[in-house]
Amino acid sequence: MADGNIGLWTVPLAVLGGAIRVSTPFLFVSLGECITERSGRINLGLEGTLVMGAMSAYGISYLSGSPWLGVLAAGLTGALLGALHAGICSLPRVNDVAVGISLMLFGTGLAFFLGKPLIEPTAARLPAIDFGWWSDVAQVRAALRINVLFLLGVVLAPILYWAFKTTRWGLLIRTAGESADAARAMGHSVLMIRLRATMAGGFLAGIGGSFLSLFYPGSWNEGLSSGQGITAVALVIFARWDPMLCLWASLAFGGAAALGPALQSVGVTSGYHLFNAAPYILTLLIMIITCSPKRTLSGAPAELSITR
Amino acid sequence: MTSEAADPVDAAAIAPAADAGFLQRWGTEIEYILIPGAALVAALLVFGIFVALFGKNPLDLYWYMYYGAFGTWFSWQNTLSRAAPLILTALCTALPAQLGMVIIGGEGALLIGALAATSAALALQGMPPLVVQIAMVIAGMTGGGLWILLSGGLRQYRGVNETISSLLLVYIALAILNHLVEGAMRDPASLNKPSTREIGAANMIGTIPGTDVHWGLVFGLILAVASYILIFHTTFGFAARVAGGNIRAAKIVGLSVGKLILTVCFLAGACAGLAGMVEVAAVQGRTNANLAVGYGFTGILVAFLARQNPLAIIPVAILLGGINASGGLLQRRLGLPDASVFVLQGIIFISVLASDALYGRIGFLKGKS
Numbered sequence: 001m002a003d004g005n006i007g008l009w010t011v012p013l014a015v016l017g018g019a020i021r022v023s024t025p026f027l028f029v030s031l032g033e034c035i036t037e038r039s040g041r042i043n044l045g046l047e048g049t050l051v052m053g054a055m056s057a058y059g060i061s062y063l064s065g066s067p068w069l070g071v072l073a074a075g076l077t078g079a080l081l082g083a084l085h086a087g088i089c090s091l092p093r094v095n096d097v098a099v100g101i102s103l104m105l106f107g108t109g110l111a112f113f114l115g116k117p118l119i120e121p122t123a124a125r126l127p128a129i130d131f132g133w134w135s136d137v138a139q140v141r142a143a144l145r146i147n148v149l150f151l152l153g154v155v156l157a158p159i160l161y162w163a164f165k166t167t168r169w170g171l172l173i174r175t176a177g178e179s180a181d182a183a184r185a186m187g188h189s190v191l192m193i194r195l196r197a198t199m200a201g202g203f204l205a206g207i208g209g210s211f212l213s214l215f216y217p218g219s220w221n222e223g224l225s226s227g228q229g230i231t232a233v234a235l236v237i238f239a240r241w242d243p244m245l246c247l248w249a250s251l252a253f254g255g256a257a258a259l260g261p262a263l264q265s266v267g268v269t270s271g272y273h274l275f276n277a278a279p280y281i282l283t284l285l286i287m288i289i290t291c292s293p294k295r296t297l298s299g300a301p302a303e304l305s306i307t308r
Numbered sequence: 309m310t311s312e313a314a315d316p317v318d319a320a321a322i323a324p325a326a327d328a329g330f331l332q333r334w335g336t337e338i339e340y341i342l343i344p345g346a347a348l349v350a351a352l353l354v355f356g357i358f359v360a361l362f363g364k365n366p367l368d369l370y371w372y373m374y375y376g377a378f379g380t381w382f383s384w385q386n387t388l389s390r391a392a393p394l395i396l397t398a399l400c401t402a403l404p405a406q407l408g409m410v411i412i413g414g415e416g417a418l419l420i421g422a423l424a425a426t427s428a429a430l431a432l433q434g435m436p437p438l439v440v441q442i443a444m445v446i447a448g449m450t451g452g453g454l455w456i457l458l459s460g461g462l463r464q465y466r467g468v469n470e471t472i473s474s475l476l477l478v479y480i481a482l483a484i485l486n487h488l489v490e491g492a493m494r495d496p497a498s499l500n501k502p503s504t505r506e507i508g509a510a511n512m513i514g515t516i517p518g519t520d521v522h523w524g525l526v527f528g529l530i531l532a533v534a535s536y537i538l539i540f541h542t543t544f545g546f547a548a549r550v551a552g553g554n555i556r557a558a559k560i561v562g563l564s565v566g567k568l569i570l571t572v573c574f575l576a577g578a579c580a581g582l583a584g585m586v587e588v589a590a591v592q593g594r595t596n597a598n599l600a601v602g603y604g605f606t607g608i609l610v611a612f613l614a615r616q617n618p619l620a621i622i623p624v625a626i627l628l629g630g631i632n633a634s635g636g637l638l639q640r641r642l643g644l645p646d647a648s649v650f651v652l653q654g655i656i657f658i659s660v661l662a663s664d665a666l667y668g669r670i671g672f673l674k675g676k677s
Contacts, residue, residue, distance in 0.1 A: 044471070088658065091665035097410055097471055098612060099661050105605060106654025112647030227479040234472045270491065277483030280476045284468075293467035 010139055011262050017143025018258015019251045020150060021216045025050065025225070027153040027250035028208030029232035031160060032201035034243055036082075037236055038164065039197035040177035040190075040303030043085050044100025046205040047229030048107020049078045053209025055111040055118065058220040062123035070123070071149070071210045078206020079199040081107060086198040090191040096305060104229075118220045126215045147215045149207065153247075156204075160243035173197050177301030205229065227280060234283045238290045240299035256282050339667055340620075344613055347663035348627075351656040358651065364642050376637035377630025385520045389591075391629030392521075393418070395528030396583035397607025398614065398621045399535055400456065403576040404470070405616040406539055407569060408552040413459060413474025414580040415604025416481035417452035421581025422588045423485055424451030426595040427493070429507035429588075440511045444585050452581015453574040455481065460573025464566045470573075482600055489596055503596035513589045524586030528625070531579055535618035538575075548572055580604060602650075606632065609657045628653070 029046050036043045043049075053074035061070030085103055089096045129151075132144030164170040175183045176193040183190050212228075213220045235253065239245035260275030291297065331338075356366030377387050400414035428447035432440045455477060462468035488494075488504075495505040513523045539545035551558035551565050558565055587599055610628050614620035635649040 084658075088662050091662055093667065094661055094664050099658070101410075101412055101471075101608060102612075102654060102657035102661055105609070105650065105657055109647050109650025109652075109654045113645050113651045116645040116647070226482075227476070230472065230475050234476065237469070237472075271487065273483045273486040273490065277480050280479045280483075284462075284473060284476050284480070287468045287473065288462060288466050291467040291469075293465060 008266065010266050013139045013143050014262030014265060015255045015258050017139075018262060019255035020143070020146055021254065022257045023250040023254025024147065024150045024153055024211045024215075025208040025228050026232045026235060026253045027150070027157070027247060028211070029205045029229055030235045030239065030246040030250055031153065031156060031243055032078075032204030032208070033233050033236045034160065034201075034239070034241055034246055035173065035204070036194075036198045036201035037304055038177045038241055038301055039173045039194045040180065040301050041086070041089060041096050041194050041198060042100065042233070042304060043082065043103075043198055043201060044097060044230065044233060045081065045085055045103025045107060046100075046201070046233055047225065047227065048104040048111070049081045049202050049205040050107075050209040050212070050225050050229040051111040052081060052107045053078050053206030054213035054224050055115040055209075055220060056206070057210030058118050058123050058213040059115070061125075061214055062118065062121050065124050067124045067126045067214050070214055071126070071207055074206040074210035075203040076206070078202035078204070078209070080202070081206075082199040082202025083195065085202070086191075086195040089198075090195070112222050115220055115222075119222075122219075123214065125218055126211070128215070147211065149211050149215065153250075157243045157247040164243070174301070177303050180303055205232075208232075231279050231283050234287060237297070238286050240297065241301065242299065253279050253282065339670065340615060340617075342670075343663050343666050344615065344660055347659040348613075348656060350663075351652070351659040354655050354659070355652045358655075359642070359644065359648070362644075364644065368642060369638070372637050372641050373631065373634045376634030382520075383630075383633060386633040387626060387630040388521045388525050389629075390632045391625040392524035392528045393583040393587055393603040394607055394610050394625035394629050394632075395532050395621055396524075396579045396586070397604045398610035398625055399531060399607075399618060400452075400576045400580035400604070401608050401611035402614065402616040402618055402621060403535060403539075403572050403579070404456075404460070405611065406545070406548045406552050407572055408555070409460075409463065409569070409573075410471045411456060411459060411474045411573070411576060412471055412608050413456060413477045413604070414583075414607045415600065415602065416474065416478035417455045417577040417580035418584040418587070418604050419478075419481040419485050419599060420455045421448035421452035421577075421584030422595050422599050423488065423493075423584075424448055424581065425585035425588050426504050426507060429511055430493075430505060433508065437510045440507075441513055441589065444507075444511075444589055445582065448581045448585025448588075449578035450581070452584060453576075453578035456577025456580070457570060457574045460569050464569050478604065485595065485600070486597060493595070495594070498596070501596055501598070503594045506594045507588065509593075511589065512593060513586070515590075522586070522590035524583075524590050527582060527586060529622065531582065532618045532622050535575075535579075539618065544568075544571075580607070583607075606653060609653055609660075612657065613660050 029050060033043060033046055056077040057070035057074035060073035061067045081103060085099055088094055088099050126147055126149065128145045128147045131146050132141035135141055164174060172188060172193055176190050180190045183193065212224050235249045236246060239249045256278040259278050260272055263275055264272055356369060359369050360366050376383055378384060397414035397418060400417055401411055404411040425444040425448035428443040429440050432443055456474065459470045459474040459477060462473050463470040490502045493504045494502050515522050547563050548568050551563055551568050555565060583603060584599065588595055592598060606628055610621055610625050614624040631652060632649055635646060638644045638648055639646055
């Protein structure tokens with residue numbers, strides 16, 4: 001607001017900046033979940049993975065001084081939690097939805113437990129690239145300070161799209177998701193494919209978490225993620241398991257999530273909490289519009305329990 | 309819990325002639341107690357190793373957990389007070405589970421129920437306490453019921469997955485609560501912690517005579533028993549279980565599955581809404597963010613540990629209430645963070661789910677047919 005001449009333009013600018021900044025965790029979690037769900041299993045535990053990723057990234061960055069080591073640690077933590085999910089799910093008669101719920105509670109609890117000593121100290125944060133150097137309006141520059149992880153995510157989406165379509169690995173994952181019997185007939189272990197897919201999904205979700213603690217909001221506390229993980233899981237459903245649609249949906253969500261803080265910055269504070277709930281309301285609305293009781297969703301992996 | 313199971317097994321070992329018949333008759337029931345019990349013990353062992361990694365003595369841990377939960381009359385009362393909302397929120401998961409639905413939004417229904425109950429009490433200030441209390445029960449149950457009905461309706465009419473929608477509704481409920489508590493319903497006198505006005509000491513439901521345990525426990529017990537009767541001893545419950553087992557068969561025999569889903573979701577939400585009412589009318593006296601302490605999420609664990617059986621929910625809720633109650637003691641005496649209770653709950657949850665693989669596989673329980 002220091003710059004009086006842009007006035008209410010602050011709001012759309014902040015929403016744009018938010019779309020870029022806030023969308024990154026949504027993007028990584030949804031791409032990760034996309035891989036897992038395409039293999040025929042749903043991991044609802046990514047909310048817990050996100051929080052564990054945020055905590056471990058912050059801890060490692062604080063101890064080592066290198067935020068990138070933190071990102072790696074977050075990814076590995078996520079992969080471990082993914083392996084735990086896949087491991088339990090490969091036991092007979094175990095329901096993947098329920099295991100996801102348990103890992104959601106376990107991940108958040110463990111992160112709060114281990115992260116207790118990390119609330120005070122300040123860890124090294126991830127760098128950002130200044131794409132707004134040409135402008136002298138402070139808000140434009142703030143909106144265009146873009147983190148490298150966001151760019152990585154944007155590049156990853158088309159790569160995944162291509163990989164699902166053309167590579168051998170993509171085909172295997174899709175086969176396991178469409179018909180476990182077909183994959184078995186081809187001589188592949190469905191459990192191993194799903195284990196790897198869930199670990200890859202956890203790895204990406206963990207990285208999404210590292211963005212929360214190392215860039216935006218950029219600190220570790222227990223209120224860091226409130227439902228971003230589960231929103232991203234829902235996002236995969238209406239992105240129809242398509243990585244490119246995940247990218248656009250994440251951007252839309254980032255914008256919605258930035259609405260509350262943006263309005264607050266121009267002095268609209270009355271509906272602050274309601275605007276903060278915008279991503280959840282948006283998710284629900286989009287699910288209401290796109291789902292149908294008559295048919296299964298197009299593009300849904302046939303082995304997926306949650307859409308049957 | 310395990311000791312109950314151990315006795316009949318030992319008796320069977322002594323009298324091998326009766327072995328096969330007895331186990332064939334009761335084998336499944338024994339499994340339902342033995343396997344979750346073993347999962348619980350395994351989880352406690354894993355948690356013991358976990359705290360040992362942080363240099364704490366696991367034996368101290370178990371002792372303080374027992375002492376803080378069931379060691380004294382004081383800790384028993386604390387445990388039972390915490391078990392009350394857990395019974396109610398567990399029913400919010402267990403009732404829809406009969407229909408094969410996984411509802412995990414009890415926390416949201418609890419918050420909405422608390423808001424509705426508080427609104428009713430504030431609107432009826434000056435009326436006789438009994439009238440206010442009855443209105444609070446009705447408002448709380450209706451509020452919570454409608455909240456979960458939303459998930460059921462979305463599932464029935466739009467095919468929206470109820471697990472995800474109910475969880476999203478938790479965050480929306482929390483936002484509504486914060487919005488009202490910091491805005492329209494705020495008591496101007498509450499400076500540090502925005503809250504609604506108090507419902508008034510006269511309108512609190514108080515404690516069971518001779519104890520410090522509030523009447524919410526009785527509410528929980530009544531609803532758990534009523535749910536059990538509803539599910540296992542009425543036509544409605546039978547229809548629900550048929551629909552949960554095989555939805556196509558249910559449709560073929562002419563059950564209106566939609567009506568079942570909506571009714572059960574409303575009842576489930578009403579239970580969690582009553583938990584919110586109890587927390588307001590027996591503990592907090594007002595609505596504020598203190599209500600969102602995770603009773604709804606622990607309730608999910610209670611329901612799964614009780615294998616979605618309303619009667620089994622009662623002892624499991626007392627057990628988990630005890631673990632919650634001992635959290636303070638673990639913090640003070642062992643210097644463990646308050647989140648250690650959540651870690652333990654997570655480990656129990658994982659271990660119980662993994663133990664699902666064991667059913668029907670324990671050799672000596674199968675009997676020799």
